[in-house]
Amino acid sequence: MLIRNVAIALASFALLGLSQANAAVNGSHASLKCDTCHAGQAAPAAPAQKTCLQCHGSYEALAAKTKGDKFNPHDSHMGRIDCTQCHAMHKKSHYICHDCHAIKDRKFKGE
Amino acid sequence: MTKTISRRHLLGSAAAAGVAAAVTPAMAAQNAAAAPAKWDRTVDVVVCGAGGAGLMAACQVADKGGSVVVVDKSYSPYHSATRMCGGLFTAYGTAIQKREGAKDSWEAFAHDIMDYGAYMSLKEPVELFAKHSGEAFDWLENHGLAPHHLEKYAGHSNLRAVRQDSYQGVDYIDVLVKQAAERKIKIYAGTPMTRIFFDQKANKVTGIEATSLETGKKICIQAKRGVILATGGITGTPQSLDFWVPSVAGKGVSIGCSANDGSAMRVAVRDVGVPLSHMQYIASYPCGIVVNGRNGPYCRFWYFTNAGGILVNKNGKRFVTEKEGICHITPHLAGNPGGWHLVFMDKKIYDATRAKYKTGALIGLPAWNDDRVEEEFKKGQNLFRADTLEEFCKLSGIDLEGLRAQLKQWNAAVEAKNDTQFGRTDMTVKIDENGPFYGIKMFPWNNLSCGGFRVTDHLQVLGWDLKPVGGLYAAGETVAGVHGAFYCGGNACGFAHTSGYMAGQIVMGRTDV
Numbered sequence: 001m002l003i004r005n006v007a008i009a010l011a012s013f014a015l016l017g018l019s020q021a022n023a024a025v026n027g028s029h030a031s032l033k034c035d036t037c038h039a040g041q042a043a044p045a046a047p048a049q050k051t052c053l054q055c056h057g058s059y060e061a062l063a064a065k066t067k068g069d070k071f072n073p074h075d076s077h078m079g080r081i082d083c084t085q086c087h088a089m090h091k092k093s094h095y096i097c098h099d100c101h102a103i104k105d106r107k108f109k110g111e
Numbered sequence: 112m113t114k115t116i117s118r119r120h121l122l123g124s125a126a127a128a129g130v131a132a133a134v135t136p137a138m139a140a141q142n143a144a145a146a147p148a149k150w151d152r153t154v155d156v157v158v159c160g161a162g163g164a165g166l167m168a169a170c171q172v173a174d175k176g177g178s179v180v181v182v183d184k185s186y187s188p189y190h191s192a193t194r195m196c197g198g199l200f201t202a203y204g205t206a207i208q209k210r211e212g213a214k215d216s217w218e219a220f221a222h223d224i225m226d227y228g229a230y231m232s233l234k235e236p237v238e239l240f241a242k243h244s245g246e247a248f249d250w251l252e253n254h255g256l257a258p259h260h261l262e263k264y265a266g267h268s269n270l271r272a273v274r275q276d277s278y279q280g281v282d283y284i285d286v287l288v289k290q291a292a293e294r295k296i297k298i299y300a301g302t303p304m305t306r307i308f309f310d311q312k313a314n315k316v317t318g319i320e321a322t323s324l325e326t327g328k329k330i331c332i333q334a335k336r337g338v339i340l341a342t343g344g345i346t347g348t349p350q351s352l353d354f355w356v357p358s359v360a361g362k363g364v365s366i367g368c369s370a371n372d373g374s375a376m377r378v379a380v381r382d383v384g385v386p387l388s389h390m391q392y393i394a395s396y397p398c399g400i401v402v403n404g405r406n407g408p409y410c411r412f413w414y415f416t417n418a419g420g421i422l423v424n425k426n427g428k429r430f431v432t433e434k435e436g437i438c439h440i441t442p443h444l445a446g447n448p449g450g451w452h453l454v455f456m457d458k459k460i461y462d463a464t465r466a467k468y469k470t471g472a473l474i475g476l477p478a479w480n481d482d483r484v485e486e487e488f489k490k491g492q493n494l495f496r497a498d499t500l501e502e503f504c505k506l507s508g509i510d511l512e513g514l515r516a517q518l519k520q521w522n523a524a525v526e527a528k529n530d531t532q533f534g535r536t537d538m539t540v541k542i543d544e545n546g547p548f549y550g551i552k553m554f555p556w557n558n559l560s561c562g563g564f565r566v567t568d569h570l571q572v573l574g575w576d577l578k579p580v581g582g583l584y585a586a587g588e589t590v591a592g593v594h595g596a597f598y599c600g601g602n603a604c605g606f607a608h609t610s611g612y613m614a615g616q617i618v619m620g621r622t623d624v
Binding site for chain 2: 076
């Protein structure tokens with residue numbers, strides 16, 4: 001479904017103070033090295049959008065992939081918010097559109 | 112160590128602080144440059160911001176024969192405050208008012224704005240808005256605006272609120288995007304204004320620099336006639352909202368597009384030395400249901416209170432008359448424990464209200480459906496229901512003894528038809544002390560900001576010396592003091608388009624304002 005299709009695995013850390021040992025990674029990113037998403041970070045932090053797009057293509061391309069009849073999470077009134085506001089690799093992803101809007105079938109892959 | 116501070120010392124310090132405040136902007140502006148090494152492009156007018164105000168301004172410049180470009184931090188005009196609004200445009204002198212025989216005057220409109228805003232509005236932008244709103248709305252109507260109707264709206268003494276039948280501001284953006292495209296107006300998307308070139312000696316803005324967010328490439332655009340700042344307000348991110356508005360810092364819903372973070376205003380402060388005003392004033396409704404930190408919809412709690420519900424704080428106590436105008440309730444929330452309140456009722460009041468209104472009307476902006484409401488009741492974080500008062504208080508965090516006492520006091524007030532706490536007069540229905548009980552927890556829902564640049568009656572931005580800066584204009588949410596201390600519905604969307612309409616024409620030479 002739409003949101004399942006949206007489930008492009010982007011990295012999120014949000015694990016300040018969490019050690020490497022318990023920083024488990026979900027899904028397709030599990031095989032990546034930490035530096036793929038967190039290179040150059042002095043302290044663990046969510047990667048910037050630019051980092052995600054290095055592998056996942058342009059924002060326009062993502063918006064084209066998730067175009068639907070009503071809601072397109074990559075082309076919303078919120079603008080190009082950080083990928084990690086929804087996508088998480090170290091915890092459950094969270095579809096923020098559903099915070100305000102009541103949207104059916106909003107689940108991420110594997111959720 | 113104790114130190115005695117004399118009155119003279121205090122006065123001296125205050126005077127020094129005043130001098131510092133006056134001098135600092137000029138010092139900041141000394142760092143500005145009159146021009147870059149090379150202009151990449153030259154036009155008559157540069158508009159910063161591609162929302163309702165900015166696109167309206169750009170279209171007017173084009174229609175007056177000027178060359179114009181728009182730079183925008185967002186990637187689309189649909190990522191704007193106008194797109195998110197409820198499609199209510201207040202205006203005097205519209206064709207629709209004439210068609211429907213509505214009697215009105217610009218003076219009455221201006222008075223309503225000032226009165227609702229506790230007389231903290233500034234007359235220059237207010238009077239410009241009141242006088243010219245009709246022609247701005249008619250321009251939209253004459254360029255294909257989707258169906259709309261005139262409706263009575265609280266705070267407006269006359270019939271002047273035009274509501275889109277869709278209840279969505281996207282209708283205005285649809286018109287402006289189409290009109291801008293027809294005029295071949297270039298919009299640099301994802302390219303915020305990052306610098307203003309200011310010739311301090313001549314007191315004139317000469318152009319801007321904008322920087323692509325994707326590539327970092329800078330473009331310097333010379334503006335022969337002027338720069339219009341229509342970059343939106345500060346409620347787009349919780350960080351910018353909290354910085355400027357201490358009473359809601361750290362709590363409540365932050366409504367806006369992420370680009371509306373006030374950064375363009377600060378560029379103008381840095382490069383031109385213009386002061387900002389009214390920054391602590393926002394449109395804030397006391398009914399945000401907080402989901403995931405700072406997101407969430409809006410609860411029209413007055414439908415529940417009109418049916419017999421009451422508003423209580425964490426102590427279980429009422430703190431205001433439920434009949435108070437909703438934006439006037441918001442300031443009371445800051446003084447409540449935790450900054451929130453709850454609309455409280457029994458099952459019969461909840462059921463009666465649900466029978467009368469659709470779910471999406473009770474929890475709207477955006478509307479929730481029955482499934483979502485049920486999901487939230489089960490979750491028990493914002494919507495609560497319980498068979499007993501003890502259970503209700505355990506779920507909601509309300510003080511049990513406080514609420515029990517308040518319930519008795521309220522029912523006695525209903526019985527005696529005398530609310531000795533806050534003078535409410537419409538109570539006819541008691542709340543059943545045996546339950547079941549319902550409640551919805553609410554924080555401020557912060558949806559637009561009312562601060563920004565001081566302007567003249569020609570929308571020219573005032574500089575550090577409180578005199579107009581040549582070639583610098585403001586429109587939309589960046590203009591300070593339109594709404595004063597309290598925002599009245601319809602005026603933000605109306606002002607955005609009207610000020611854009613007028614700024615575009617004024618910069619091209621219109622003088623009859």
